[in-house]
Amino acid sequence: MSAPLVVSIPHRLGREEAVHRLKNGLGRAAASIPVMQVEEERWSGDSLAFRIRALGQIASGRVDVADDHVKVEVVLPWLLQRFAEVAQATIRKRGQLLLTRDEGK
Template identity: 45%
Template sequence: MAKPVTVTISHELGREEAYRRIDEGFGKVADGLGFALKLDQHWEGDTLAFEARAMGQVINGTVDVAEDNVVITVVLPLFLAGLAERIKGNLEKESTLLLEKK
């Protein structure tokens, strides 16, 4: 059974700047998860939908950009569910770095 992992990152950037940073840097966040990923992504309004392939597995998810937070939901296949906490920690770290006010 698939295991969803959700991370909420607060920010003070506003929706437009957060959107821009996610649009330009989400690939770097995905790279920081520690897997060799093939990443496909597209925007649906303020939601980035993505599909990543790692270790022969498909990982789906969304990034919802709001005025003061970003909610990232990743659905891990059963094969990767045991790595959920590690992936969540890496996702929080990399996403926070991307959204830090500079």
Template identity: 40%
Template sequence: MAKPLIVELPHELGQAEAKRRIESGVDQGRALLAKSGVTIGNLAWTGDRLDFALSALTQSVDGSIDVGPQSVRIEVRLPLLLALFAEKVKKSLGKEGTLLLTKK
């Protein structure tokens, strides 16, 4: 396993609203990923933390999303092969996450 990819997203929504938006975004993302051949494994909330696992093309990815009162922390553990795309993944997570937490 390569070094975890971590994205911190500040927000001004409050913890409950940020979690609601993350839940909604995960549901939408799940539908899109399934169409792309990505298998969603574990998705489990424990308090304000979502642990997830998914796989595609024989590669498995897991991580967590921690929803705080002023920020959301996303940690993704990529296998070595996919770690080559870490910066692209980080940029995409930052962009999409910021949209999710700032749109009205």
């Protein structure tokens, strides 16, 4: 098993608002990536366990929300590891959009 891909995304929202934005925005963010489908999304407090399918492969991960950052860990199957840098950049960009844009926009 490979080491997880880890992305830390800073924010200034506080834990409660960050969780709220992630719960409301993750589905839309995932839907905007055509090669990816969310197979499972399970929240437990401030943590999310998820499983996604991309290019016929399953990846699993965890999102932990803290007061000042969100930590995303994803374990990619070996066939998707070649896309790790792209995945890391995409997670960071989409996460920053969810956590920094104005709620009403």
